[in-house]
Amino acid sequence: MPPELSVVLAVVTAPFAVAGVTPLLIRSLGEKTGYAGAAVAAFCFALLGTQYGSEGTVELAWIPSLEVALRFYVDGWALLFALLASGIGALVFLYSPAYMHGESGLARYYAALLAFMGSIIGIALAADLIAIFLFWELTSLCSFVLIGFHTDDASSQYAARMAMLVTVGGGLFVLVGFLLLAFVAGDVVGPGTSAFDLAAMLNRPDEMQTALREAGLFVPVLGLLAVGAATKSAQVPLHFWLPNAMAAPTPVSAFLHSATMVKVGVYFVGRIRPLFASLEWVMLFATLGLATMTICALLAVAATDIKELLAYSTASHLGLMIAGFGFTSIVGAETGVFHLFNHALFKAALFLIAGIIAHETGTRRLDELGGLRHDLPVTAFLTAIVALSMGGIPPFSGFYSKELLFEATVEASHHHDLGPLDWLYPVVAVFGSIFTVLYSLRFLALFFGRQPDSLDHVHRPPVILLVSPAVLAALTAVVSIDPELAVRAIVQAGIDATAVDPGTHEMHVGLPTSYSPAVGMSAVAIGSGVLAYPFYDSIHRSIRSIPRTVPPIGANWWYDAIIERLTDDGAWLASRVHNGLLRTYATWTLTATCVLALAGFVATDAAIPTALAGLDVPIPAALVLSLAVVAGLAVVTADSHVAGILTLSILGFMIAIFYILASAPDLALTQLVVETLVLVIFLLVVEEIPEYYEVSLGRIARDAALSVLVGATAFITVLLTTDARPVGESAIARYYTEHAVPEGGGQNIVNVILVDFRSFDTLGELVVIAVAAISILTLIVMRARGDETRSDESSVAIEDAEGGSANEPRESHETRGESE
């Protein structure tokens, strides 16, 4: 069944449209806007539901002449991800009003959250590489706004910037990867299909892989896309932004940093898996995923804050999914898809529960919390389901998908020759899982044991806060009891889309009835975890002591070092290039222009004409030009500014006369008028310049060198361009002369070109003039108000302020220039 274009378009655009009108909604609904958001998300969810079971590409022609189209690809995997995003989105919106009660900046919050949801659905459904990239970066931008929601908090700003730098930076790697991919795909998908059409590439995975290998781009493209996926999905060593991103409000963490945004990388890895499945793929993603899973599980045990624990645990589980997709067997695909599904349910619930705990107790520190089951009994019950699922304890849902990972690690050697990795993969997977069990039990232990004395007034959470985690926990429970139900409903369709050879395998999961290596591994992991739990505190302390003794082992240390270095270098560079002195700007701009122009000539092998054939200058022109040269020399020797400017204008007027002689009356007119105007402006400005100032020898040398460089560049450019001029009348010149009167209705070809043939160019120039005027106005207005109370008046300046209110002493313009 092919998907319907109108439905797909509505799903992608609805969140953005509502995000646009959020300020109006806030005005009418106030804090209840969250429910409107929930309605939008539910609407998207329902619309996506109507497409259940459909598969295929739909497109909307956008710029047909350039073959640019909005292309969407719907299949089981895309639907699974989009349904998760909209479904969990609806629950998060439902949860938000109660959690964000009394906060300011709600318009920004809801608008960003909605736009974010739209972007995620966009990534899931887009079939065009460029569209995927755009949505990809949009999620990073929305995430930046949401992490930095508390704009007055330095740590929140730091975290937002970090997330932005890492994920947007990763997006740029993806962009380069996409461009290379499209470069290769052009030949494979054939003419008539856009080279950016991912769906077309996925239809020919083997040909794509062969073409990539022939071009020698297989490993580079794989690497670039892997970097992008790793930044987005917080894989080691780029995982450090995720725990910092916990500065965001908890609903944001639940939505972005557990269920959706961080899964974009995983989703994308699953999406391109059929294209790239190979030995390199296994080595890269299985290793990356298992390393992340283990390292982040260790770090989660070292966490002191409940959200930090959940953040590291998220990174660890993302590692699990990446590792699953890393194995090319069908079990690998099952691991990735099923765990993505399970994790979204239980981790979003856990974050929302963490939000309830923080909201009701006022603290998020692990060592200050305990025994909460008395005050929060319902929450405790929900936590038991989802935390045990996170730990992979049977019969909870996480167990099934983790069991699949173990099976995939054991099976890996059947498909590829992996050398020592053959036994290393299973060992690392089990080792990492032990810590998963540990921190899951630790989270659950918040509700048990003795209640610290500091926690004497824990409120019951409002029912509305409990609804969302309860729904998620209920779903987790359903999957735990009957995993086959989830498999049949949606997971199998996702597996078919991500499997290397789709349609050959039917997935079955359930509690094990007989011994297999995977069962043994599960038993070892869970057994060791439970046995080691009494020693949790000492394990926690010993892991924490490592980064303190060796700071460079932490990725965050590297981030700080690099950012600090870049900031310092940037400041140094700014003081050189951007120091507020006009002459510095002029030096840099002119030098750069000349060097770039000359480099361009060199790069294109432009040869300077040696023989200046046909150099016959009429005597009047020669006279006028030599007068201009004399004027030019006189400018340098003029003893006052005014004399210099007046002499300079002689040069300008001579050029105007030269234009007349060269029968270009329009140019001459323009030159004359502009020259006059410039002269006047110069005379106005010259009064502000000091009569005489000391100039060091070095600066004279610099200015002289610069002048020579500019002069030489202009000279060479003129030589080259005049030499390259075609002999006789070119086709375009003839076209203009022939068509000016019949088509433009004007005798003046210059004007007809300006306002008719090339009027789009002229329009652009008009915008430039307008922008220049606005910039100068803004600069001067801002300078005038520079030292005054800036914040008070900024609104006044923007609002035109006729009959303004500022009281600044005005200069006496009437007396200006009387000394002349």
Add this chain to the structure above:
Amino acid sequence: MTTVIMRTTARIVVPIVLIVAISLLIEGHNLPGGGFIAGVLTSTAFVIVYIAFGLDFLERGVLGRDVDPGKTPSRDRVVVAYRRLFTVGLAIAVGSGLVPLALDHPFLSQSYIVLEGVPLYHHLEIASALAFDLGVYCVVIGGLLTIISVVGAE
């Protein structure tokens, strides 16, 4: 420069300059000229007024308004008018481009009609490009005069 000679010259020269500018604008399609040159020339006429009579002359002397001595020049009503002028100019230019779209031609297509038997002229040609040129004229005057009056006031 606010000498008697300057003022007297300005009184005679400025109207001539303005008329020349307008004729350049209108004739630009067939003879040398056009919106840009006309705009710059008109700005020059204003600059002559500024130099001869001072920046406040336009508001106080020509428009007969009271000038509040305490305010910054960038908020002068004249400057506001200049800003409005280039906005209007841009609107005219873009609008003249949008009209052909409504008539199912590409953006910014131009055409012309020839009118015969018009009194005085007998033969008059009206090009739609004149509207665009008028936009150019307004943007150039508005932009340049905004810059000059604001920078000049500094």
